[in-house]
Amino acid sequence: MMRSPASWDSESDWRVHALCVGEDPELFFPVTETDAATARARAVCRRCPVLRPCRDWAVRHGETDGVWGATTASQRRAIRRAILLDR
Numbered sequence: 001m002m003r004s005p006a007s008w009d010s011e012s013d014w015r016v017h018a019l020c021v022g023e024d025p026e027l028f029f030p031v032t033e034t035d036a037a038t039a040r041a042r043a044v045c046r047r048c049p050v051l052r053p054c055r056d057w058a059v060r061h062g063e064t065d066g067v068w069g070a071t072t073a074s075q076r077r078a079i080r081r082a083i084l085l086d087r
């Protein structure tokens with residue numbers, strides 16, 4: 001069974017405030033990353049008090065699957081590319 005993003009082992013305490021704990025993990029790991037498939041997970045994320053640290057963690061660690069901090073894997077790849085180009 002998949003775990004929701006915030007139930008993964010932690011290196012910081014932002015996960016204790018995660019709204020996705022208790023949500024269906026499949027919401028956060030849809031088969032496709034279309035707007036329709038990720039909408040419910042992103043709606044949870046937008047209400048989450050730790051959206052920013054979650055998204056930053058996923059970008060920093062190169063998370064290649066799932067919705068983290070209201071972003072899809074493609075969006076995080078774009079963020080990483082933009083950060084690298086900005087250096």
Ligand code: SF4
Nearest residue numbers: 018020045048054069
């Ligand atoms: S931003 Fe989304 S994925 Fe991250 S902890 Fe909050 S609800 Fe979970």
